[in-house]
Amino acid sequence: MTRTITLRVNGKEHTVEVPVQRLLIDCLRYDLGLTGTKEGCSVGVCGACTVLMNGEMISSCLTLAILADGAELRTVEGLAQEDGTLSPVQQAFIDHGGFQCGICTPGMVTAATALLEANSQPNEDDIKEWMMGNLCRCTGYYKIIASIKAAAAQLRGEAVS
């Protein structure tokens, strides 16, 4: 059993025929070739598969692709500018050591982007509560928090040390 669905991903419209039981993460990775989004735990705990659907972060491993029919999606591939200039969050992860082995990074920067769109002045507790669902097994959480604080400051137009 298949369905034809239309989704806008990073501003571009795609129409694909998918089996009804296809997961959104598999649709993104294998039907659309967007392999930036990673699969970790497959049960919604680790956050590696975080994408934004209609502006809200979700686990693409717990979402059926057919549910995204008509939806607006943003993935890690859509964060940088078209010329390749990294977004402030991505650049801050590199500058402040939030980018480590890399497996959690797509989910981390996508979740952090959603945080800064919802709250431009998060304090450390806000960051910890929001990012609690994104696990890093390099255990470099301090640098990830520092990266998000730096990105927030830059987005607010403040000087970054």
Added chain:
Amino acid sequence: MNPFAYHTPETQEEALALLHEHGDNAKLMAGGTALVIMMKQRLVVPETLISLHRLRGLTAVQETNGSLQLGALLTHRAAETAPLVRAHLPVLAETYRRVATVRIRNVATVGGALAHADPNQDPPVTLLALDAQVQLASVGGSRTVPLTDFFSDYYETVLRPDELLTAIRVPIPPPHTGSAHIKFLPRTADDYATVGVAATVQVDPATGTCQDCRIALGSVGSTPLRAQQAEAVVRGQRLTPELLREVGAVAQQQTDPISDTRGSADYKRAMAGVFVRRALEQAWQQAQATPS
């Protein structure tokens, strides 16, 4: 995951007609955070999946006749941030805020979580202590069921195959009432609790005695539990360390936990007593501190 026939009703009437037609062969999906995992593991293999994500309505929070009514398709995130919930039922807003993570709360619905009937989840515990009721609808009409009568076993409720849970109704507590939900999380903040306890206490401001009390527990039985024998011990009494110890001891006798990675059955039972004591004390102190 196995394939399935797929429907996306846009109204409650359409959803109920589909349920009437497919009955036991159909599964309703709201947020899907629990169901999709069960389908991936083939614990649930529905012939027909009825997704409610296009259904209009059932997402409102309304204040009527001294109660708050939460539409069943409200997400946990919407419930935790709703001004009416925060103002009238802060303990419920806080309980929702501490479920899993923001990413899950963005999707998981308040009605779906009750219909899922996982005895390890937190909101049913707080809703039991708040004396909530659920509204169930079918093509034949609707009925109201007190949450105390709703859960029947692990992942089982009194919902009939053709019924949809449409709303949760929670009475706004009377003055001089305190409430608390606390959970024991020895591992991580987004884990299931070893034990969770919610308590509400209404105190007579003149005498300091308990007029009414409800205590509920999660993760220590096949369903979320009301500790009614423990509640009976509290009514009419004043808050003393001896009373708290007695209530904890009576409540833990009502539990029937299983041993798992979150603790042995004996340990969970002992912690149930401790957490009943702490939740009750916290609720009681809040009741006494309430000015009006």
